[in-house]
Amino acid sequence: xxxxxxxxxxxxxxxxxxxxxxxxxxxxxxxxxxxxxxxxxxxxxxxxxxxxxxxxxxxxxxxxxxxxxxxxxxxxxxxxxxxxxxxxxxxxxxxxxxxxxxxxxxxxxxxxxxxxxxxxxxxxxxxxxxxxxxxxxxxxxxxxxxxxxxxxxxxxxxxxxxxxxxxxxxxxxxxxxxxxxxxxxxxxxxxxxxxxxxxxxxxxxxxxxxxxxxxxxxxxxxxxxxxxxxxxxxxxxxxxxxxxxxxxxxxxxxxxxxxxxxxxxxxxxxxxxxxxxxxxxxxxxxxxxxxxxxxxxxxxxxxxxxxxxxxxxxxxxxxxxxxxxxxxxxxxxxxxxxxxxxxxxxxxxxxxxxxxxxxxxxxxxxxxxxxxxxxxxxxxxxxxxxxxxxxxxxxxxxxxxxxxxxxxxxxxxxxxxxxxxxxxxxxxxxxxxxxxxxxxxxxxxxxxxxxxxxxxxxxxxxxxxxxxxxxxxxxxxxxxxxxxxxxxxxxxxxxxxxxxxxxxxxxxxxx
Numbered sequence: 001x002x003x004x005x006x007x008x009x010x011x012x013x014x015x016x017x018x019x020x021x022x023x024x025x026x027x028x029x030x031x032x033x034x035x036x037x038x039x040x041x042x043x044x045x046x047x048x049x050x051x052x053x054x055x056x057x058x059x060x061x062x063x064x065x066x067x068x069x070x071x072x073x074x075x076x077x078x079x080x081x082x083x084x085x086x087x088x089x090x091x092x093x094x095x096x097x098x099x100x101x102x103x104x105x106x107x108x109x110x111x112x113x114x115x116x117x118x119x120x121x122x123x124x125x126x127x128x129x130x131x132x133x134x135x136x137x138x139x140x141x142x143x144x145x146x147x148x149x150x151x152x153x154x155x156x157x158x159x160x161x162x163x164x165x166x167x168x169x170x171x172x173x174x175x176x177x178x179x180x181x182x183x184x185x186x187x188x189x190x191x192x193x194x195x196x197x198x199x200x201x202x203x204x205x206x207x208x209x210x211x212x213x214x215x216x217x218x219x220x221x222x223x224x225x226x227x228x229x230x231x232x233x234x235x236x237x238x239x240x241x242x243x244x245x246x247x248x249x250x251x252x253x254x255x256x257x258x259x260x261x262x263x264x265x266x267x268x269x270x271x272x273x274x275x276x277x278x279x280x281x282x283x284x285x286x287x288x289x290x291x292x293x294x295x296x297x298x299x300x301x302x303x304x305x306x307x308x309x310x311x312x313x314x315x316x317x318x319x320x321x322x323x324x325x326x327x328x329x330x331x332x333x334x335x336x337x338x339x340x341x342x343x344x345x346x347x348x349x350x351x352x353x354x355x356x357x358x359x360x361x362x363x364x365x366x367x368x369x370x371x372x373x374x375x376x377x378x379x380x381x382x383x384x385x386x387x388x389x390x391x392x393x394x395x396x397x398x399x400x401x402x403x404x405x406x407x408x409x410x411x412x413x414x415x416x417x418x419x420x421x422x423x424x425x426x427x428x429x430x431x432x433x434x435x436x437x438x439x440x441x442x443x444x445x446x447x448x449x450x451x452x453x454x455x456x457x458x459x460x461x462x463x464x465x466x467x468x469x470x471x472x473x474x475x476x477x478x479x480x481x482x483x484x485x486x487x488x489x490x491x492x493x494x495x496x497x498x499x500x501x502x503x504x505x506x507x508x509x510x511x
Contacts, residue, residue, distance in 0.1 A: 050125030051098055053110050053164045055222055060091030060387060063223035064356045066212060069401070073357055076406030078399075082383040085363040085399050088354060090387035092163075092225070093311075100129055103313055108227060111161040118184045118496040122171040123162070129313075131345070132159050133231065133322045157326060158230045158420070160492045165211045166224035166355075170493070174208040183207060183487070186497040190446035193485040203467035206486040207493070210355040223355045226492055230349040230366075230419045232259075233323065233335055234268050234307060236342045238292040241265035241299050242310070243348075244280075245366060245396075245418040247374045248430060252298050256424040259348075260335070265299035266369065267291060270344065272306035276391035280305040280370045295337055309369045309394050311347040315339055349419035353434065353489070359466075360489050361401050362434035364417040368396035378416055378430075400433040403463035412436075412460050427474075428459045435489070439466045442484035443494040451494045454479040 056062040061084060072080045092108040099105060112123035113130030135157070162170065173180035173188075179195065181188040196205055210224035234240040243259040244266050251257035266280050267287055280303035287304050315323065320339040327338065349366040364379075372380040379398025398415035405411045413433040416422070421429035436457055444452035455472040457464065464470050471480040487493040 050127055051100065051105065051110050051129060052125045053112055053123065053167065054096050054098075054107055055164050056088070056091035056107055056225075057094065058220050060094070061087045062091050063212065063214070063221045063354070065214060066356055066358075069361065070357045073359075073361075073401035074407045076402065076409065078405075079383065081361075081399050081401050082397075083385055085361070085397060086383060086385045087387050088352065088361075088363065089365060089392065089395070089397065090385065090389070092227075092352070093388070093392040101314060101316065105129060106311075108161060108163075108229075109313075111163050111227070112167045113162070114160045114492070114496045117160075117162055117167050117170050118498055120498075123164075123167040128316075130159075130161060131231070131319060133157050133319070133326050134159055135326070157232070157323070158228055160496065161227045161229065162492075163222075163225040165213075165222045166226060169211050169224055176208065181207075183493050184496070184498055186443075186446050186451050186494075186499045189443040189451060189485065189487075189494065189497055193444050196485070201467075202469050202481045205481065205484070207488050209358075210488050210490070212355050225352065225354050226490060227353075228351040228420070228492075229347055230417070231345045232348045233337045233339055234270065234312065234344040234346050235292045235295075235337065236270055236314075236340070236344065239267035239269050239283075239287060239290045239304070240292045240337070241295055241297065241302065242268050242346070242367070243297065243299070244303065245368060245373050247377055248422070249374075255430075257418070257422045257430070259419055259422070260297040262298060263300045264303070265297070265301070266303045266305050266309075268305060268307050268310065268346070270307045272308075274306035274308060276308045276394065278306050278309055280309070292337065295335060297335070303370075305369060307344065307346075309391055310367055311391050312344040315341060315343050315345055317341040319345065349417045351417060351420070351434065353438070355488075357401065359402075359435055359439070361399075362415065362438070363397055363399045364415065364420075364434065365395040365397045366417055366419050367394060369394040372396060378414055378418070400435045403433060403436050403439075410462070412462070414460075427456055431460050432457070433460060436460055436464055438489040438491060439464055439486075440472055441487045441489055441491045441494065442479075442481070443487055443497070444484045446499070449499055451497060451499075452484075453494050454481070454484055 064084060093106045096105045096107045096110050098110060109129045111130065113132050115132035116123045116126065116130055170183055173182045176192060177195065181192045183189065212223040213221040215221045232242060242265060243262040244264040245262065246264045248254040248257035250263040252261040267283050283302035283304040288302050320341050320343065323339040351364045354361045368381060376382065379396050381396050384393060400413045400415040403413060405413060414431055415433045416429055421432055423429060440454045440457060442454045455474040455477065458473050466486065469480050469482040471478050
């Protein structure tokens with residue numbers, strides 16, 4: 001996949017002004033709304049020489065006011081939080097005015113990915129969307145830290161994408177104590193960790209914060225956003241079963257209810273012309289007979305729906321080859337399907353985090369056509385705003401803007417993505433929340449070809465104070481903040497930082 005270099009801001013602004021649609025206004029309060037029956041008229045599509053990374057346009061409440069958002073998080077004003085998260089989803093899924101292979105691209109699809117940002121070239125306009133298929137890093141994190149083999153249920157295809165402000169931040173060296181460090185370099189991160197003077201407070205042992213610029217003087221502000229899309233495969237012919245989350249109880253392994261263990265599946269039909277608002281219906285025996293061979297996983301109950309109910313893109317030959325290489329080496333979420341050009345990649349889930357507040361806003365989305373999962377666990381489509389349109393209305397969401405349900409509460413937030421955090425490779429994934437987990441994102445010494453990091457939290461009984469020498473434990477080690485550099489809640493930084501061809505272990509600290 002072609003690498004990208006930093007985009008000239010004038011080009012971004014010019015293309016945004018010329019090609020983007022006028023988005024719907026932000027609602028004053030969250031509302032329950034009926035699904036739309038058709039996609040809105042798209043912005044004029046431009047088959048550009050290169051795909052220009054665009055930020056979220058105006059009209060969706062982005063980036064939001066930091067003080068207001070922080071108050072909502074501190075006092076757990078959940079209705080405001082939910083409405084804001086849905087509007088963020090609406091903004092990043094709005095039409096970018098650009099296409100690839102004749103398919104309209106939502107704004108987030110124009111963003112650079114791991115392969116571009118964490119490269120010598122950096123992020124700029126590319127000739128294709130950034131979709132470098134790889135295993136989701138978090139489900140193998142515990143095994144990497146412990147030096148053990150990854151669990152068999154960690155086969156989920158994912159990657160990161162970064163909006164233009166976040167990509168620019170990562171591709172620009174940041175200065176600490178008079179020294180510039182590149183956060184895409186494992187060597188620089190290791191050197192930064194070794195350079196802290198003895199006795200440096202844990203609160204100060206951190207990278208420079210990701211960017212946040214508020215609206216000012218009539219100009220829209222911006223903030224850093226990271227995403228982690230999760231991709232499954234749908235064959236171009238036949239009916240491909242797609243797992244449908246109905247809670248951990250409806251799984252062969254409730255304690256680690258990975259997608260390949262779910263009892264309910266939706267047979268997706270690329271030939272069905274129905275629109276994105278088509279509700280899944282019970283599949284007939286004839287439809288079940290058309291199921292793609294060897295793809296049933298643990299499915300027992302089959303529903304049927306058109307492919308239009310989920311965001312999808314046709315794979316070209318290069319993407320199909322990348323998919324098959326990953327399938328051969330690692331796995332694909334248990335589907336076991338080989339890709340061919342013309343088959344479809346489908347978005348089953350996505351983590352989204354925004355630097356609008358200091359500890360980031362956290363929301364995660366997963367495909368949930370029809371009704372909500374039982375007990376709305378861990379989230380739902382409740383409170384979805386009118387700004388969300390088309391197939392994007394078929395995704396459920398939970399939020400974690402605080403570790404607890406407000407500063408005055410001891411009740412821990414539970415928010416996880418059923419497609420990502422149900423693996424046994426993530427400790428207590430089904431009782432986790434995004435903020436607590438990402439608060440331990442750190443970089444330490446460069447050793448044995450990778451950056452040493454803290455362990456994930458082993459459980460989530462109470463919030464972690466990220467400014468003290470708190471520790472996390474695994475079966476093999478105890479790790480504490482005083483030995484590491486916090487990477488501003490970003491696991492993408494230490495997970496993707498470029499390791500030199502012949503890495504040398506960095507010096508250890510003297511404190």
